[in-house]
Amino acid sequence: MNASDEKGLSRREFFIRAAKAGACIAAAGYLGYRLYDPTGPVGSGRIEPASVVLPDFSIPELRGKMAIATGSDRIKSINAALKPLGGMETFIKKGDRVLIKVNAVIASPASLSATTHPGLLAEVVRLCLQAGASSAIVTDNPINDPESCFALTGIGPAARSAGASVILPREGLFRFGSVPGGALIKDWPLLYAPFEGVNKVIGLAPLKDHHRSGASMTMKNWYGLLGGRRNVFHQDIHNIIKELAMMVRPTLVILDGTTAMMTNGPTGGSLSDLKQTDTMIVSTDQVAADAFGATLLGRTVYDLPFILKAQEAGVGTADYESLDPARVQAG
Amino acid sequence: MAAKKTNPGETAVGIAVLAVLVCIAVGMLIAQSRFDPAFFTAMTAKVEPSPSTGAADSPAAQTVPSEPSALLDPIPQGMSVLAPAETFNSETLSEKIDGKAELYLSSGFVSMGSQRFVLPESPDSWIEVYVYDMGDMRNAFSVWSAQRRADAEKSDIAPFSYSTANALFFVDGRKYVEIVGAAEGFSHAILALGKSLVGRGGVETRGVGELALFPLEGLDAGSVALHASDVFGFDGLNDTFTAAYDVGGSGVTAFISRRETPDEALKLASAYHAFLLQNGGKDVAWSVEMPAGARLVEIFGSYEAIFCSGRILAGVHEAEAKEPAERLSVVLETALREKGK
Numbered sequence: 001m002n003a004s005d006e007k008g009l010s011r012r013e014f015f016i017r018a019a020k021a022g023a024c025i026a027a028a029g030y031l032g033y034r035l036y037d038p039t040g041p042v043g044s045g046r047i048e049p050a051s052v053v054l055p056d057f058s059i060p061e062l063r064g065k066m067a068i069a070t071g072s073d074r075i076k077s078i079n080a081a082l083k084p085l086g087g088m089e090t091f092i093k094k095g096d097r098v099l100i101k102v103n104a105v106i107a108s109p110a111s112l113s114a115t116t117h118p119g120l121l122a123e124v125v126r127l128c129l130q131a132g133a134s135s136a137i138v139t140d141n142p143i144n145d146p147e148s149c150f151a152l153t154g155i156g157p158a159a160r161s162a163g164a165s166v167i168l169p170r171e172g173l174f175r176f177g178s179v180p181g182g183a184l185i186k187d188w189p190l191l192y193a194p195f196e197g198v199n200k201v202i203g204l205a206p207l208k209d210h211h212r213s214g215a216s217m218t219m220k221n222w223y224g225l226l227g228g229r230r231n232v233f234h235q236d237i238h239n240i241i242k243e244l245a246m247m248v249r250p251t252l253v254i255l256d257g258t259t260a261m262m263t264n265g266p267t268g269g270s271l272s273d274l275k276q277t278d279t280m281i282v283s284t285d286q287v288a289a290d291a292f293g294a295t296l297l298g299r300t301v302y303d304l305p306f307i308l309k310a311q312e313a314g315v316g317t318a319d320y321e322s323l324d325p326a327r328v329q330a331g
Numbered sequence: 332m333a334a335k336k337t338n339p340g341e342t343a344v345g346i347a348v349l350a351v352l353v354c355i356a357v358g359m360l361i362a363q364s365r366f367d368p369a370f371f372t373a374m375t376a377k378v379e380p381s382p383s384t385g386a387a388d389s390p391a392a393q394t395v396p397s398e399p400s401a402l403l404d405p406i407p408q409g410m411s412v413l414a415p416a417e418t419f420n421s422e423t424l425s426e427k428i429d430g431k432a433e434l435y436l437s438s439g440f441v442s443m444g445s446q447r448f449v450l451p452e453s454p455d456s457w458i459e460v461y462v463y464d465m466g467d468m469r470n471a472f473s474v475w476s477a478q479r480r481a482d483a484e485k486s487d488i489a490p491f492s493y494s495t496a497n498a499l500f501f502v503d504g505r506k507y508v509e510i511v512g513a514a515e516g517f518s519h520a521i522l523a524l525g526k527s528l529v530g531r532g533g534v535e536t537r538g539v540g541e542l543a544l545f546p547l548e549g550l551d552a553g554s555v556a557l558h559a560s561d562v563f564g565f566d567g568l569n570d571t572f573t574a575a576y577d578v579g580g581s582g583v584t585a586f587i588s589r590r591e592t593p594d595e596a597l598k599l600a601s602a603y604h605a606f607l608l609q610n611g612g613k614d615v616a617w618s619v620e621m622p623a624g625a626r627l628v629e630i631f632g633s634y635e636a637i638f639c640s641g642r643i644l645a646g647v648h649e650a651e652a653k654e655p656a657e658r659l660s661v662v663l664e665t666a667l668r669e670k671g672k
Contacts, residue, residue, distance in 0.1 A: 105429055106427070106428070106429060109456070109457075109513035109514065111497075111513060111514050112511075112513070143425065143426045143427070143429055144426065144427060148414070152457075210430050211430050211431045211433055211434050212430045212433055213430065216430070231425040231426075231432070234425070234430060234432075234433060237430075263478075263480070263481075264431070264478050264480075265430075265431070266429050266430045266431060267428050267429055267430075267431050269498055269509055269511045270480050270495040270496075270497060270498045270500075270511070271495060271496045271497045271498075271515065272480040272481065272482045272483065272495040272496065273480065
């Protein structure tokens with residue numbers, strides 16, 4: 001304010017301006033007071049999150065299908081296992097949009113068999129596209145840095161070279177999800193976005209020992225869809241696997257028992273943890289697939305309580321022989 | 332009163348300031364319209380590893396006492412770093428090793444550092460080093476012995492060490508070290524990495540003296556293991572050494588658990604005996620001379636022996652027949668008594 005302004009400002013004008021300024025400050029203060037939220041944002045309770053439930057991707061008329069192929073070549077084995085079921089065309093039709101859930105849990109080389117084998121993944125992608133799928137998406141939510149996991153396991157390059165797109169987890173892809181009837185998965189962050197727009201889901205899991213659950217197979221493979229601090233569920237591992245199996249009703253599961261991690265799972269580390277079990281299991285019943293997989297690990301369904309829990313929940317049957325699985329020799 | 336006329340420069344600055352304020356207000360309104368408080372809560376709970384350095388970027392990981400930026404300094408000749416060193420604490424360990432974290436967490440885990448290295452001649456493969464700080468040597472021995480591979484070859488890099496086709500595992504003071512090659516054929520490089528790490532684990536504060544208590548006759552020396560908890564499925568039994576024996580062609584496991592006092596050993600023996608009976612076991616009379624209070628139990632066709640020698644609770648687990656169970660019990664009880672003198 002210069003000298004001429006001071007000269008021109010009357011006392012009356014000064015009080016009017018001061019009153020206006022005071023009114024503005026008071027209004028701003030009142031507005032701030034009204035908008036102040038002393039508790040901050042909350043995830044549940046005062047504002048209910050919109051919880052999602054995964055759709056059912058199974059094909060009702062194909063329930064209870066199972067095939068077991070023996071052989072050391074994964075490519076031959078998966079084709080041999082699918083053949084008696086009518087080939088991939090039985091499950092994937094022209095125009096289908098397919099999501100393949102792999103196990104890319106850690107940045108471990110394919111040679112250690114802790115993750116989905118990239119060669120097998122590439123073949124499954126190829127078979128889906130050959131059957132007429134309009135798109136194939138590969139995803140997982142690894143515990144390590146996702147880019148490293150997909151790169152170092154070979155899963156990312158294999159998927160892309162076979163014609164699939166890879167979705168790496170990031171914040172915007174998670175939604176709160178629940179399992180109807182579940183006790184553990186309630187409004188829990190799920191890697192949901194990759195499921196949007198797809199109409200077929202395939203689980204592609206390696207066969208592994210697991211320190212907590214006893215085994216990691218097709219049902220445990222869905223664990224990778226959980227976000228948040230999911231390791232808290234390790235304290236109730238068998239029930240969380242059961243609920244995961246209730247949550248995801250896939251079109252097909254593939255359990256790769258070509259090389260099984262027999263000990264020190266789920267991460268292993270030594271080639272001596274592995275054993276050639278030369279078996280590929282394809283099934284629309286994930287409980288049956290895991291029940292058979294248990295035998296390859298030298299275990300029974302009684303050693304792995306999540307199998308019987310999933311059966312009791314109506315997910316499938318642990319009595320895989322009741323499905324009369326096709327047994328074939330690959331190549 | 333004559334109104335002051337602003338010059339064009341002041342007007343332009345004023346308009347620019349107002350425009351910036353309007354942009355900020357619009358941005359805030361857009362952000363607020365997309366704000367999902369539920370998801371906000373989830374993401375504050377979720378520790379999201381960054382693409383560049385993995386879980387070590389998480390706030391929890393950064394609370395770990397810092398390891399050097401490179402796990403090894405200097406790096407052995409002929410190797411280069413593939414990825415920065417990562418550190419994990421008890422809250423973040425499972426982000427690195429998934430479900431196996433529980434094994435370490437139940438055995439006194441403090442922190443873990445890991446890093447990948449690559450050899451120029453094999454750029455598509457790598458070697459990963461894991462250094463677990465287990466607090467003391469006893470804990471380090473426990474996790475080392477719990478994971479011992481069946482076809483492992485003894486390594487001379489450390490008293491408790493072995494190698495497999497692609498890896499080296501050893502105890503170094505309070506540290507348990509794993510060096511894992513992505514493929515076979517890196518044994519020289521793995522050994523070089525191991526040698527550069529040996530001696531960094533500090534002086535042992537709590538050793539594994541019980542190893543010397545096992546009698547040598549029939550002992551499979553590579554089988555001795557220390558179990559932290561839930562030994563033989565009994566949650567009251569912890570901190571227990573086991574060892575495999577060949578008794579006249581029959582495989583039998585012996586166990587030793589040093590307790591704080593003789594009275595505590597007796598109480599634990601009684602509790603374990605009761606546990607066996609509750610689960611279908613039945614007492615069997617000894618055919619050999621054993622101290623008072625020693626128990627022999629038949630359960631599901633196998634035999635379990637339980638006895639105490641001072642502070643030591645000891646016994647035999649899952650003997651296929653009564654005779655080898657008794658033979659090993661006598662040998663073990665005699666050894667404990669003589670070494671306790």
